[in-house]
Amino acid sequence: MTKQISRRRQSVKPTAHAGEPTHGPLTAEELQLAVRNHSMPLEALREDTTPPGLHYVLTHFDIPFIDADAWHLRIGGAVQRAVEISLRALRRDPAISIPVTLECAGNGRSLLHPRPMSQPWRLEGVGTAEWTGVPLAYLLAQAGVDDDAVEVVFTGADAGIQGGIRQKYARSLPIKEAMRPDVVLAYEMNGRELPPQHGYPLRLVVPGWYGMASVKWLESIQVVTHPFEGFQQAVSYRYQQDADDAGTPVSRIRVRSLMIPPGIPDFYTRSRVLSPGPVMLQGRAWSGQGSVVRVEVGIDGKWVPAHLGHPAGPFAWCEWTLPWVADRGEHELACRATDATGLTQPLEQAWNYQGMGNNVVQRVKVSVE
Ligand SMILES: Nc1nc2c(c(=O)[nH]1)N[C@H]1C(S)=C(S)[C@@H](COP(=O)(O)O)O[C@H]1N2
Ligand SMILES: [Mo]
Numbered sequence: 001m002t003k004q005i006s007r008r009r010q011s012v013k014p015t016a017h018a019g020e021p022t023h024g025p026l027t028a029e030e031l032q033l034a035v036r037n038h039s040m041p042l043e044a045l046r047e048d049t050t051p052p053g054l055h056y057v058l059t060h061f062d063i064p065f066i067d068a069d070a071w072h073l074r075i076g077g078a079v080q081r082a083v084e085i086s087l088r089a090l091r092r093d094p095a096i097s098i099p100v101t102l103e104c105a106g107n108g109r110s111l112l113h114p115r116p117m118s119q120p121w122r123l124e125g126v127g128t129a130e131w132t133g134v135p136l137a138y139l140l141a142q143a144g145v146d147d148d149a150v151e152v153v154f155t156g157a158d159a160g161i162q163g164g165i166r167q168k169y170a171r172s173l174p175i176k177e178a179m180r181p182d183v184v185l186a187y188e189m190n191g192r193e194l195p196p197q198h199g200y201p202l203r204l205v206v207p208g209w210y211g212m213a214s215v216k217w218l219e220s221i222q223v224v225t226h227p228f229e230g231f232q233q234a235v236s237y238r239y240q241q242d243a244d245d246a247g248t249p250v251s252r253i254r255v256r257s258l259m260i261p262p263g264i265p266d267f268y269t270r271s272r273v274l275s276p277g278p279v280m281l282q283g284r285a286w287s288g289q290g291s292v293v294r295v296e297v298g299i300d301g302k303w304v305p306a307h308l309g310h311p312a313g314p315f316a317w318c319e320w321t322l323p324w325v326a327d328r329g330e331h332e333l334a335c336r337a338t339d340a341t342g343l344t345q346p347l348e349q350a351w352n353y354q355g356m357g358n359n360v361v362q363r364v365k366v367s368v369e
Pocket of ligand 2: 058104105211212
């Protein structure tokens with residue numbers, strides 16, 4: 001398999017096999033995915049909460065349109081009492097609201113060399129919303145989880161084929177994560193019912209984890225006594241070095257920061273033009289592994305500490321600002337964050353086969369004229 005890949009790397013001819021690395025130009029399939037799944041315009045980093053239309057979207061198959069009046073959530077498997085609950089009944093259960101920064105695990109993928117062919121994110125597969133719903137742990141407690149349970153499997157209503165396998169989108173969480181008080185079955189995004197593309201009528205939100213864990217259009221929750229072997233768990237979303245490497249599962253979001261590109265863009269190239277003088281550089285930083293403790297801004301290679309604001313919650317991004325006086329000429333700006341575990345964003349991204357967990361520093365070239 002590795003040999004086959006290196007042969008492909010030598011030829012420029014792009015292949016249409018999802019997941020395979022290529023040095024070739026963007027394929028029609030990647031373009032099709034890119035226009036279905038949009039990213040967040042970086043200027044939306046201005047706000048604590050991303051309006052739903054600007055929040056990134058990642059949908060593997062089709063958006064299912066669900067009749068919420070007929071819809072029920074089923075909870076079963078290794079539980080004492082199977083539960084079937086309507087949306088109306090769920091809305092009467094105790095609710096929480098929590099601001100959460102979600103990021104796609106494949107964010108940054110298209111900047112890798114070679115580039116794994118899939119949704120070709122640049123850096124903007126991210127967004128922060130306030131999710132309202134019932135804590136998962138509350139419903140699991142009502143069902144009564146058996147002692148030998150190891151994971152909880154979440155299945156969405158959307159079906160498709162990936163890796164040659166027909167499937168419904170499904171992911172699992174270890175029991176310990178599923179029992180966290182902040183994991184929520186959300187029926188509202190930013191105070192309104194979920195938009196169709198974000199999982200209407202109900203989705204899971206797992207704060208701190210990359211987006212793949214937060215199953216949309218949720219239909220069924222099954223408590224299981226063996227690790228879940230579904231495609232999106234056992235094959236996709238793994239840190240692998242090649243196709244044959246079993247790899248390790250992707251879970252929490254790695255520390256990252258982004259900057260609102262200053263000045264104005266050129267329409268086609270999106271390169272930035274700025275007038276000389278004072279400018280406030282600003283952006284957001286987040287990590288699923290602990291709070292952000294430092295953001296540094298790189299100005300032509302020299303790192304300067306930025307001022308950090310206060311995040312809306314422990315799993316929401318944090319604003320950073322740095323005043324800069326722009327002088328005439330070409331400049332390169334960058335930002336890099338460090339979290340409470342001491343991890344810092346890398347200057348060069350380590351490559352992996354699926355292009356998972358990228359958190360390389362963003363670089364913005366500006367012309368001051
Ligand atoms: N049912 C279902 N849930 C899903 C997905 C999907 O395709 N189907 N995509 C996952 C992935 S990979 C991500 S990154 C997030 C994206 O959530 P958003 O579209 O609300 O931003 O949803 C996750 N939940
Ligand atoms: Mo994702």
